[in-house]
Amino acid sequence: MNASAPTLHERPLAVDQLAILVRRSLRTSARVPQLLMFSLTMPMAMLVLFSQVFRSVADSPGFPVGVSYIDFLTPAMLAVSTVMAGTNAGVAAAIDHTNGLHDRFGTLPMSRRLPSAARTINEGLFTLARGAILIVAAVVLGFRFHGTVVDAVAAVVVLVAVAASMSALFGRIGDRLRRPDVVQFAGMMIMMPFMFVSSAFAPLETMPGWMQTMAAVNPVAHATDALRGAVLGTGTMTDTATALAAATVLWVVVTVAPDEPPRRSSPRNRSAGGQAS
């Protein structure tokens, strides 16, 4: 009965499939130059603005003594930029629903996890590029790295880990919401607490108690603390480990979440929704 060429029915190599999906993600990102520009330079623009607008924060009572605001802000912007990377992954996931690729992938002999893994690798690479641009801008504004080589390596690992967890989280949201415009808005809503309920822009001690409690479960807050520790040369292995653990917990939670939402509507309604966007 299986009259077709046997070579085509060999089990495909997951590594090869992942490689082509990553290449596709990178190509797709590179072919929307405006998006590429904004996604790479947005944190830099925020760094320039915030470092000038909020510099008086350095004079507030809870602020660490002897630390310049740019040294305080730059690691925070690195952490926060991973949240933006996450939104891109969410939009990319939703686009795969509107262009029908999600369904095509579903009919091919490949793991359901691969597209999400490819998006995560893509966003990890973009986070590194964005980070490099950010550091260059920060140095121009007076930023200095006070840590050791080990601190620098720990910082890169934490940055990539939190970017991966954000990309997995937003990718799931994109798979659920299925519309890029909706994901864009939902992304804004979700970004805010991740970014601001942390010590990213001002010391936690200046915030109300409930916010400090929320920050304790925010992986971006832990990443901010670890990155800042590395930059100021005051970081410990515990800071790094906590940040990695927080990112891993989030990644595991969103990765083991069920693949498909329960059927709520007919596929025809879903297709119509896809077409409308």
Add this chain to the structure above:
Amino acid sequence: MAADAVVVDNVKVTFATTHALDGVDLSVRAGTTLGVLGHNGAGKTTLIRVLTTLIRPDSGRVVVEGIDALAHPAEVRRRIGVTGQYAGLDEFLTTAENLELVGRLAGLRTAARGRARDLIDRFGLSGIASRRVGELSGGSRRRVDLAASLVGSPTVLFLDEPTTGLDPTARQALWEVVSELTAAGTTVLLTTQYLEEADRLADEVVVLDHGRIAGHGTPAELKSLVGGKVVRATIPALGVTMLPRRPDAATPVGGDRVEVSFTLADAAAAAALVGRLATDMVAITELDVASPSLDDVFFHLATTGAPT
């Protein structure tokens, strides 16, 4: 049984409140084409999604190429190709890049690029090989999508309304490609709203209505059921008695006019009737000679029952 490439046995799918598929049975003999004819909402897309392992039915059995699709979906995915109602392509990649992407995912590895080139030649896509899919017309996109569904050399091909929304030229071109595939031995299951398309491509047809099989037969049997040509004319209500022959149906359309329709055996009979209508003294405001539509099939199935 052994010669059936696709077997669907009492498959039921229920969404929140509706029975999208309500006990569907069908089979497709290897190397033949089955047309699934039905209106929007009949369950055609749900049926395709069940057959292509995208959704699990609530109950029933699905066997593709002798493999239980519910127990071993991954095995089935190595043997099927799917062209959905909306193209499954990356709009930012070129035609060639899309085909290579699907080839690598299908497990062709380094052979994927060569396979993409073969398909580009075979489908006459060389003019658009290095253009981004997002820039292509609907017809071209559908052709690229069909090529993408053939990258893994599937033995069973599923086409969900492959020509809906295409202009007549693009539709014709797509029909020719499908005919070539079936001539080469590929088993095809296609859904359509067009009787003409089922007639042109399918060896056998099932009529799907509200998630149930409403009729089953060869295209010739369905056509003999509904007749060869339908003539519709809009005339003053008073003119009905003056017609050369009693209409098969008459519907008031307002303004003291009625639309009358005649079902005739073939085009020659239709032409003769139109000639007689013109010589009678009836003032015709609209005239239309058409092949029977899906509506005519449903009308006849409802009044006379299924042919088999």
